[in-house]
Amino acid sequence: MLAVLxxxxxxxxxxxxxxxxxxxxxxLVFSEILNDFVTLKYEYDTVQLRQVQVGYDRVxxxxxxxALMDIFPMRNxxxxxxxxxxxxxxRGQHVTLQMIQEAARFPLFLGTGPGRKTLLWMFESHTDxxxxxxxxxxxxxxxxxxEFIETTTNRVKGVNREKSDRFTSAMTKEGVLFPVKNxxxxxxxxKSKDDGYFLIDSxxxxxxxxxxxxxxxxxNIPLPAGMKVDGMNCLVDTMNYGYVYDQDLNIYLLRxxxxxxxxxxxxxxxxYGSLLTMSEDLFFYTYQLYGIDRAKIYVMDKExxxxxxxxxxxxLYENSKEGQRENYLFPFKARFTRSAxxxxxxxxxxxxxxxxxxxxxxxxxxxxxxxxRRSFWNVFNYLxxxxxxxxxxxxxxxxxxxxxxx
Numbered sequence: 001m002l003a004v005l006x007x008x009x010x011x012x013x014x015x016x017x018x019x020x021x022x023x024x025x026x027x028l029v030f031s032e033i034l035n036d037f038v039t040l041k042y043e044y045d046t047v048q049l050r051q052v053q054v055g056y057d058r059v060x061x062x063x064x065x066x067a068l069m070d071i072f073p074m075r076n077x078x079x080x081x082x083x084x085x086x087x088x089x090x091r092g093q094h095v096t097l098q099m100i101q102e103a104a105r106f107p108l109f110l111g112t113g114p115g116r117k118t119l120l121w122m123f124e125s126h127t128d129x130x131x132x133x134x135x136x137x138x139x140x141x142x143x144x145x146x147e148f149i150e151t152t153t154n155r156v157k158g159v160n161r162e163k164s165d166r167f168t169s170a171m172t173k174e175g176v177l178f179p180v181k182n183x184x185x186x187x188x189x190x191k192s193k194d195d196g197y198f199l200i201d202s203x204x205x206x207x208x209x210x211x212x213x214x215x216x217x218x219x220n221i222p223l224p225a226g227m228k229v230d231g232m233n234c235l236v237d238t239m240n241y242g243y244v245y246d247q248d249l250n251i252y253l254l255r256x257x258x259x260x261x262x263x264x265x266x267x268x269x270x271x272y273g274s275l276l277t278m279s280e281d282l283f284f285y286t287y288q289l290y291g292i293d294r295a296k297i298y299v300m301d302k303e304x305x306x307x308x309x310x311x312x313x314x315x316l317y318e319n320s321k322e323g324q325r326e327n328y329l330f331p332f333k334a335r336f337t338r339s340a341x342x343x344x345x346x347x348x349x350x351x352x353x354x355x356x357x358x359x360x361x362x363x364x365x366x367x368x369x370x371x372x373r374r375s376f377w378n379v380f381n382y383l384x385x386x387x388x389x390x391x392x393x394x395x396x397x398x399x400x401x402x403x404x405x406x
Contacts, residue, residue: 116184184233198241238256
């Protein structure tokens, strides 16, 4: 049975790695010149004798090499400038290499999730310093308020008790009901400014807490009718505090100016799950939702007006011929969960498919035992046949590896 377990863990993985068709995935990219999506694929070039990238627009035009760089000038700005082919203006605006580099923001991984419940720093929000400095204390949320702890001694001292009381009092006066359910912020020095933290209290009300000139500042954020905050991703931005998600996984930008909520035109985030990425360049915001076998791309202008959206479907291994044949070969597969503590999970296949192979293996094993004149007065020979009938190819190999004595 140990051999059966080991094979159930390993054989399906070996089969998948051997027979899975790993095609290069297509890529959808929005062209600032065509103002539309272009599908990028890799195709074999018989002249260069290697895979090269080729672009196809929706009309059917094909773009190779230089033509591909021309419709994506911002992605290829260095090469185009080296070849003296970079345009003076893009989308009616004068563009330089520095402008492109300063506007580019690497993909941010966004999505709902619980806030941090660990010890956090409360940074000073009103500061002229270019670089954030770590405070001498950290705070934690308790059942009845907030406590500041000196990091050097790891215990609440008198001065920290006074600070804790001031912050707790400011929060309760604004209406915060403890214990706080979730807290969201950016507890890191790798930012240019600090906007404090955003809280969801025990009554699902939404609050903003920060420290200005050493004093607590707490504001209740009015929510639109019927809205309940489910999560938030904070930003370092001049216009928005961050992305807020409601109970239906609608996505909003929380404005710095007046705490207003601006809903993004992304209405199917709930269908895709937790992963969402955002990237920014000189002209666009690009959001991508990722599902098991598909991705959806949204492109918006700088005012977050929707310019285009498209869905890209990937070939799923489970739906391929190789993936279907796996069901006929193995009766079940096993795996250990990634999260701690590790748990053993056994996933069964459709019995109507693998049972035929199991029966054939039982007959084969019976013939082997008859050939070697095994005594069927020995009950373990019947047990071998039962193991093969239930465990299929795992059991067949296991009883051959560990045969019964004559």
